[in-house]
Amino acid sequence: MSQLVIREAAREDAPQILEFIKDLADYEKMSDEVVATVEDIEQTVFAEQPKAYCLIAEWEGQSAGFALYFYSYSTFLGKHGIYLEDLFVKPEFRGKRIGMTLLKRLSKIAVDNDCKRMDWSVLDWNKPAIEFYDSIGAKPQKEWLGYRLTGEALSKFAE
Numbered sequence: 406m407s408q409l410v411i412r413e414a415a416r417e418d419a420p421q422i423l424e425f426i427k428d429l430a431d432y433e434k435m436s437d438e439v440v441a442t443v444e445d446i447e448q449t450v451f452a453e454q455p456k457a458y459c460l461i462a463e464w465e466g467q468s469a470g471f472a473l474y475f476y477s478y479s480t481f482l483g484k485h486g487i488y489l490e491d492l493f494v495k496p497e498f499r500g501k502r503i504g505m506t507l508l509k510r511l512s513k514i515a516v517d518n519d520c521k522r523m524d525w526s527v528l529d530w531n532k533p534a535i536e537f538y539d540s541i542g543a544k545p546q547k548e549w550l551g552y553r554l555t556g557e558a559l560s561k562f563a564e
Contacts, residue, residue, distance in 0.1 A: 409503060411510045414459035414471070419446040422459055425471045429493040433528060460510060462494065462503045470494035472507040474514075479522065487515045489525035504537065526551060 414422060420443050430439045450457050450473070462470040473491040478484075489511060494503045515523050524546075527534045535545075554562060 408465050409469075409501065409506060410463045411506055412461055412463070414450065414461045416447060416451040418459070418461055419443045419451065421461070421468050422446050422450065422471060422473070425468075425493050425495075426473075426491065428495065429491055432493070433531075457490070460507055462498075462507055464498050464501060464503065467498075468495075469498035469501075470503050470507060472511055474511060476518075476520070477524065482521045484519060484521040486520050486522040486524060487511060487518075489523060492525070505541070508541065 423441060423443050423446055426441060427436065427439055430436045449455065450459050457473060457475045459474075460472045461468060462472075470493055471491065472489060474487050474489045477486045477488045479486055489508075492504060492507060494507075512523060514520075527538060529535075538545075
């Protein structure tokens with residue numbers, strides 16, 4: 406039996422997913438930005454018609470990492486894509502190809518669903534992640550700048 410299992414998350418995984426999110430935020434030095442709750446995860450990822458999906462990685466029965474994603478759309482391609490929102494492997498499980506296996510499974514989901522691309526973001530200081538993404542043939546989108554409207558600015562603009 407393999408030491409690594411990748412599976413679709415279930416509702417009872419919501420507390421673990423939130424823990425992964427907090428661990429990732431801590432790694433990214435953004436802990437103060439996490440306001441999600443277990444209930445938020447349950448109501449979104451596990452809704453009747455979810456808009457986000459999650460894979461859980463288990464190493465020898467222990468929760469080791471996750472990938473949270475959603476479907477996007479390319480007007481240029483006329484096809485869907487997958488946007489990888491979060492990919493995280495706990496430090497004690499790194500070096501076991503868990504991140505690679507999560508990405509491969511997500512790539513298979515994309516191909517099986519006729520998606521034509523997979524996108525994600527990485528912080529510019531995260532050199533290990535950048536080197537990993539470069540090694541699998543991913544290309545940075547340097548000509549595009551990411552923009553975000555959030556919080557009070559989003560509410561004010563919506564008026």
